Amino acid sequence: MFGIIDGIKLGAGIIAGLAIYHLYAVTIGYPSAAREARAGYVLVAEKTAAEARAAEMERQYTAATQATEEHRKRLAAAEASEQAARDTLEIEIQSYELQLSEKNRACAVTAADRDWLLKH
Numbered sequence: 001m002f003g004i005i006d007g008i009k010l011g012a013g014i015i016a017g018l019a020i021y022h023l024y025a026v027t028i029g030y031p032s033a034a035r036e037a038r039a040g041y042v043l044v045a046e047k048t049a050a051e052a053r054a055a056e057m058e059r060q061y062t063a064a065t066q067a068t069e070e071h072r073k074r075l076a077a078a079e080a081s082e083q084a085a086r087d088t089l090e091i092e093i094q095s096y097e098l099q100l101s102e103k104n105r106a107c108a109v110t111a112a113d114r115d116w117l118l119k120h
Contacts, residue, residue: 089118 093114109117 086118093117 093109097109
């Protein structure tokens with residue numbers, strides 16, 4: 001049924017098929033190698049993206065910490081300035097009252113007036 005010519009044709013077809021597959025694999029690339037390369041690339045890309053996200057979160061945390069510390073310093077300076085202004089006003093009031101008492105005059109400043117002066 002199968003003759004020698006048929007066997008040669010069959011062998012030539014197999015060799016031609018292998019040759020075509022080999023040319024495909026060499027020019028395009030082995031599919032398994034391409035899959036492995038893509039899988040490795042995906043892992044590297046995911047790792048790089050995760051590192052970038054971590055670096056950005058660290059940068060934001062550092063910036064927030066610095067902003068909070070700067071706000072605390074400004075708040076402390078504002079409170080100290082306000083306290084110094086209150087102390088200066090208190091000293092001026094006492095000085096004025098002393099001047100009036102030295103001249104034997106009474107100060108008509110009430111507690112409400114004093115509170116108004118302290119607030120303004």
